Amino acid sequence: MRIIRAAQVLTGRPGESIKDGEVLIDGATIVSVGPRGSAGEAGEVLDLPGCTVLPGLVDAHVHLGFDAQVDPVTRRSPESDHRLLLRMAENARKLVSAGVTTARDLGARNFLDLALRDAIEEGLAVGPHIVAATRPITITGGHCWYMGGEADDEPAIRRVARENLRAGADCLKVMASGGLMTPSAPPSWEPQYDTRQLRVVVEEAALRGKGVAAHAHAHASIRSAVEARVTTIEHCTFFTASGHDYDPALADVVAASGIYVCPTVHGVYWRLRDAYGPSMVDDWLRSITSMREAGVRLIAGTDAGFASEGVANRTDGYVGGLEVFAMAGYGNAEIIELATVLAADACGLGQVAGSLDPGKRADLIAVRGDPLERIADLRDLVLVLVSGRSVGQTGVDTVTSSVG
Ligand SMILES: [Zn+2]
Known part of the structure; x- marks a missing residue:
């Protein structure tokens, strides 16, 4: 189990924003989404201060x-x-x-x-x-x-x-x-x-x-x-x-x-x-x-x-x-x-992707800043997960050192 914590979590539903939120992931799947502390304990915690986590x-x-x-x-x-x-x-x-x-x-x-x-x-x-x-x-x-x-x-x-x-x-x-x-x-x-x-x-x-x-x-x-x-x-x-x-x-x-x-x-x-x-x-x-x-x-x-x-x-x-x-x-x-x-x-994937909801694929991104304020912040990626797998140069290790 893995927790990804950020200054803000956008679930994908219109305007829904959790300040100081976290997402709990088990392998390829989202387990829970809520405020800091809601996910309990996990083997791995990735803290992303100043960042927004949102659906891929x-x-x-x-x-x-x-x-x-x-x-x-x-x-x-x-x-x-x-x-x-x-x-x-x-x-x-x-x-x-x-x-x-x-x-x-x-x-x-x-x-x-x-x-x-x-x-x-x-x-x-x-x-x-x-x-x-x-x-x-x-x-x-x-x-x-x-x-x-x-x-x-x-x-x-x-x-x-x-x-x-x-x-x-x-x-x-x-x-x-x-x-x-x-x-x-x-x-x-x-x-x-x-x-x-x-x-x-x-x-x-x-x-x-x-x-x-x-x-x-x-x-x-x-x-x-x-x-x-x-x-x-x-x-x-x-x-x-x-x-x-x-x-x-x-x-x-x-x-x-x-x-x-x-x-x-x-x-x-x-x-x-x-x-x-x-x-x-x-x-x-x-x-x-x-x-x-x-x-x-x-x-x-x-x-x-x-x-x-x-x-x-x-x-x-x-x-x-x-x-x-x-x-x-x-x-x-x-x-x-x-x-x-x-x-x-x-695309026919409403049940499995598109929002951060328990049971859906762990498809998510993290960006520095707040795309609700500036859509251009979506370019400042620090993490991309596809079914829980981290992609390319935005590997988890890089993220921790560059953001922290
Ligand atoms: Zn075309």
Whole structure:
């Protein structure tokens, strides 16, 4: 048994803070959370004065198998799977070193995400818990077709869904609309599938108790995703041929559905703003503000791995994405909630992760300072535990000497 004691413990529930608190851990599991002294005696005590302990962060949308190259389709020398898997392992290590203890990988080829997920759980690689979607379901030549999940009609969609689940997918990803980075795909403001086709994906996932993430930029696709009752809508940009066109009535429909939206808010906002010009990127930020006001349940996810206009969105920029939520009007307590409890629930892990509660995984981080006051303090990590295992340079020995 191990006690981690800090100036403050945030449980992950909105605004809930225990001053001078402690967390008791038994192996991979949280036993108790409370004020100093509540845990009784333990073999090991880690004291972190001046620090805040909180649930490990959740990134609900990553692509560990993208390498932040401009065009993964037409690259001159595509990487072998062997090499790509090594790169994914390195991305996973970077991600967890930034405090992300759970990541939903929403698209990888050849089931490499499953190999990495299992290697991390077995201790062969260092990284967050991975919720793997494997091959995104898309039309022939559609958005991200090169990951191997092409399907044009209902029987084909059903087959790819079942094959993914047979291989061990934790959730399904479907490309409801077109997107960027795939020259042969429809533009992002055009649907790829209709409501009926999306329902097939949801049915197949539900039979195995899994969720569905629907990539949807287009208005019609956002509406279809709601009608099909997917678990999360990715991007939700309200794209038309002329850019972002926020639709308050449609946002109300999304809010009323209670479906989570992952607007893929990332840390390269300012660099994209330079690349695309302020109007487009600022419209996007305004739509996030408007969705918040409409009551849409937004969650944190960075789309790490992509590149656009030469701007690489790498796996170590997670906190930068949270700062963009602050720019969109979110308070720090709300940001921590959407980065922990809500994102974990959206990934289907509400019972095992996302908050510091007895019986849940010991996925937690400690930072110097108080992220309720300054969200940037989340960068000042002194401890990252994934199921009780300490990660990387933030080893327990280092922590005691550097903080004490
Ligand atoms: Zn993505």
